Amino acid sequence: MSVTTAGALSQALEIVAAISLAPLLTGWVGQCRAWLQNRSAPSPWQPYRTLHKLFNKESVVAETASQLFRVTPYVVFGCMTLACAIVPTLSTDLPLAPAADAIALVGLFALARVFIALAAMDIGTAFGTMGARREMLVGFLAEPALLMVLFSASLISKSTSLATIVETLAHRDFAIYPGLAFAGVAFTMVSLAENARIPVDNPATHLELTMIHEALVLEYSGRHLALLEWAASLKLFAYSCIGLALFFPWGVAHAQAPLQMLLALPVLALKLAVGGAMLALLETVMAKMRIFRVPEFLATAFLLAVIGMLVHQLLAR
Amino acid sequence: MNALLTQFVDLLGALLLILAFAMISQRRILSMIHLFTAQGVTLTLATVVVGLVTRQPHLYLSACVTFVLKVLLIPRLLHRAVDRLDIRWETETLINVPTTMLIGILVVIFAFDLSMPISRLSSALASGTLGIALACILVSFLTMITRSKAVPQVVGFLAMENGLFFAATSATYGMPMVVELGVALDVLIGVLILGVFLFQIREQFDSLDIRHLERLKED
Numbered sequence A: 001m002s003v004t005t006a007g008a009l010s011q012a013l014e015i016v017a018a019i020s021l022a023p024l025l026t027g028w029v030g031q032c033r034a035w036l037q038n039r040s041a042p043s044p045w046q047p048y049r050t051l052h053k054l055f056n057k058e059s060v061v062a063e064t065a066s067q068l069f070r071v072t073p074y075v076v077f078g079c080m081t082l083a084c085a086i087v088p089t090l091s092t093d094l095p096l097a098p099a100a101d102a103i104a105l106v107g108l109f110a111l112a113r114v115f116i117a118l119a120a121m122d123i124g125t126a127f128g129t130m131g132a133r134r135e136m137l138v139g140f141l142a143e144p145a146l147l148m149v150l151f152s153a154s155l156i157s158k159s160t161s162l163a164t165i166v167e168t169l170a171h172r173d174f175a176i177y178p179g180l181a182f183a184g185v186a187f188t189m190v191s192l193a194e195n196a197r198i199p200v201d202n203p204a205t206h207l208e209l210t211m212i213h214e215a216l217v218l219e220y221s222g223r224h225l226a227l228l229e230w231a232a233s234l235k236l237f238a239y240s241c242i243g244l245a246l247f248f249p250w251g252v253a254h255a256q257a258p259l260q261m262l263l264a265l266p267v268l269a270l271k272l273a274v275g276g277a278m279l280a281l282l283e284t285v286m287a288k289m290r291i292f293r294v295p296e297f298l299a300t301a302f303l304l305a306v307i308g309m310l311v312h313q314l315l316a317r
Numbered sequence B: 001m002n003a004l005l006t007q008f009v010d011l012l013g014a015l016l017l018i019l020a021f022a023m024i025s026q027r028r029i030l031s032m033i034h035l036f037t038a039q040g041v042t043l044t045l046a047t048v049v050v051g052l053v054t055r056q057p058h059l060y061l062s063a064c065v066t067f068v069l070k071v072l073l074i075p076r077l078l079h080r081a082v083d084r085l086d087i088r089w090e091t092e093t094l095i096n097v098p099t100t101m102l103i104g105i106l107v108v109i110f111a112f113d114l115s116m117p118i119s120r121l122s123s124a125l126a127s128g129t130l131g132i133a134l135a136c137i138l139v140s141f142l143t144m145i146t147r148s149k150a151v152p153q154v155v156g157f158l159a160m161e162n163g164l165f166f167a168a169t170s171a172t173y174g175m176p177m178v179v180e181l182g183v184a185l186d187v188l189i190g191v192l193i194l195g196v197f198l199f200q201i202r203e204q205f206d207s208l209d210i211r212h213l214e215r216l217k218e219d
Helices: A005-036 A048-057 A067-084 A102-123 A124-156 A160-173 A178-194 A221-249 A258-285 A293-317 B002-025 B029-054 B058-085 B095-123 B127-144 B152-170 B177-205 B209-216
Strands: none
Touching: A005 A067, A005 A221, A005 A258, A005 A293, A048 A221, A048 B177, A067 A102, A067 B095, A102 A124, A102 A160, A102 A221, A124 A160, A124 A178, A124 A221, A124 A293, A160 A293, A160 B002, A178 A221, A178 A293, A178 B002, A221 A258, A293 B002, A293 B095, B002 B095, B002 B127, B002 B152, B029 B058, B029 B152, B058 B152, B058 B177, B095 B127, B127 B152, B152 B177, B177 B209
16 A cells, blocks of 8 residues: 555644543533532643643652553653554545554553553552553453444444544445434443543542552653653543544545645544533533442443444444 | 434334334333433333324323323332332342343344335334234233343333333224223333332342242242
8 A cells, every 4th residue: 555645734733633632621521520510620731731841851660660660651752653643533545544543542552551551550559550450450351342333333344544544434325323312322331431531530530549540650751751641532532532533523524635635633622622611511410439330330331232233233224 | 304304203103113122221229210211202202103103183192191190190100119129239140131132132133024014014104114013912921031030121111111112003003082081090000019019029038030920839
């Protein structure tokens, strides 16, 4: 497969957009949440200030830390950037997209998760180990559900390549797929769990006994912490983009029409703004659940995704 | 346009099934009643859309009856019963929720498999919805079976009737008006009688657990 100039350009633009816009999305969700909870809201640019502050700080590493601990932030950041690069958000003409299909994308998230869990256990503090165990518990239940959601979309387009899925869903005659309704509900539940959002984990908590994501990065500081926070933003961005690509794919530029990219960027920004507000609303109306309820929550997501596939099979005549 | 509306009916059927599943996984009575109301709204919409596609005006009337009965009246009665019995937070299931959901998925597979040959024979506009409707009925039935308290059982029973109604509208374009009105009245009377029963059971046993009903005589 040859790489066209337009393709390389759209790929580069997509990576730059992901890296630069991801903290803004996190900030926007935080702002919406504050509005909904009647607090005075921080500016949506707050994550950038935090990142700036952290990058200027000295990075302290524990004496017992191995090389793994130092490498992990870079690996995680790299995984998330690549994930953002292969999800078609602006155009379906992506030179990197054939490198990884939907299954490899899930594997990419799993790689980042394994590294961050190992790094948390590496130091040997109690909280890190506890966080790592919980993260793996959430992860191993969320992964099959995410795979099933992606498979439901793959069944429609007969391909596991994300670019092909978006191409099929966005540029054919408009049709309603009831199977995707199930997949949509399941995907929402999985992404809440995977991004450490409220029914599963509270992103703003500093209460040690309930935190998952925070417990993992407890020992990091300075630029390492900045990279991990940025990677968390990128993960939220990647998940939002997968959701938009599967369920609201309209506005993504066609492979043959690179000029549509000009339109695709504002459309993406609008979709992300609406999606972020919805996420904040979901987080406000739900209460955090006990950690032992999480397997039930994710099992429900898995079952819904499976039923989505069954419904698709039943209705595909 | 018609094809799109047919797909919309399919989508509403899928929503009905999602709501039935949400009901299975729900522990609180109030949430179950909310879900039941949402099912009523979905059902009303589905009836209107089927009426639009098949150009059968009597379906609009039946949609009106559904709306008044299942979105306004019955949920109101249930809310009142729950208020008067003071059982907002009742949380008892016979089998734990994940197991119930696993059984639920088996039931769905069974229903789909059963309806596959029937829908192949049928030429109705949304023949695939028969399987979904059957799955709705069986899943609501499962909700009834797995609850030990009386009020969730009543809600499960009503959800089952929703599934039946959806099957009737989507597979046969609605029953004759007389039958439909009769069924609607039946459901209403059923809820009223069950409401009286609830208070009687409570008065007799000081609890709404229907396992007390298994003993036939006092000892």
